[in-house]
Amino acid sequence: MPALDALIAPRLAELAAAGLRRRLRAHDAALIDAASNDYLGLARHPELIERACTWARRHGAGSRAARLVTGTSAELLALEDRLARFKGTEAALIFATGYQLNSSVLPALLELGEKPLVFADRLNHASLHAGLRGVKQIRFRHNDLAHLDELLATHPGATRWIVTESVFSMDGDRADVPALTALAQRHGAFLYLDEAHATGALGAQGKGLAALAPGQVPVVMGTLGKALGGAGSYVAGSRVLIDWLVNRCGGFIYSTAPAPAALGALDAALDLVPGMDAERARLARMGDALRAALAARGIDTLASSTQIVPAVFGDAARALAAAERLRAAGILAVAIRPPTVPAGSARLRFALSAALTDAQFERLLAAVRAP
């Protein structure tokens, strides 16, 4: 065995022994998809596909360079203006992925001020941790604002950041954004809000939960590959903030601009998303019905109140067995295990979509109810 592989193989065996080895497996298109993040069903919407093709034909398959070199088109600047208007901010900046954004925007922000301190929700996404690598995080209990208040009171500092999600990717619960902004202001801290799972899916016209505190969230990011159906991410805030990122954010400066097809899909999504309140309302009803079906079986759905519904089994093997049972019933629901979720909280993560027909959703409920 080559030397590198010899180092890796025993580590993979350890993961397998703990039931934590991951494998890529092509998904089966015949299954009813209750696991993807295409919340509004836009990934296969004809207008997004058509616009993506039009933009690719017009501008090419690739964007050819980083934004500061030759990768910024007039259309991209116009799209960023549209996104900023959608989010109610002065400006926005588009990145190729949300992971790239979180892992490079946070370091650029932490260059600011004297000895910045970071207060982070315990359940923050891996990409937020990647952005805080090497930084001491003061972790507050998940969504526990009293705990955050206490930590802010006992850790003074001139430059303090609160980093959290508005909808948590694995629990499907919400942060109380107006209360968070009030707390941040009271302590003179800045809020960095990840709206990956709220953008498009929640809030008036799908504007996310930052819209509950207009003008109060200085840095908000979201992804374009979930409810918005395409690919990429955005960060939105003041013009000065965006100018800083253009100058200091390595993930922006040194990376090729998003592909024209992805931008075309976003252009179409921004036409459609504000008018999809009926789909958002249906998604909310589906979430309620699924939580009720799981609760009736005694399965814990934590504090989920959105289109993301966890079914917690605790043990990784039990979660995997539940995913297999559903697969046999024609449903794709993926088992999520540590380290993606805390040890002892392995689960199925249902992610509902307006693309599911009533009949498909009924089949999902029937499979959940089946003994």
Ligand SMILES: Cc1ncc(COP(=O)(O)O)c(C=O)c1O
């Ligand atoms: C909360 C959160 N932030 C950021 C990301 C990363 O976004 P992307 O998939 O565009 O890299 C994800 C998931 O993918 C997420 O769940």
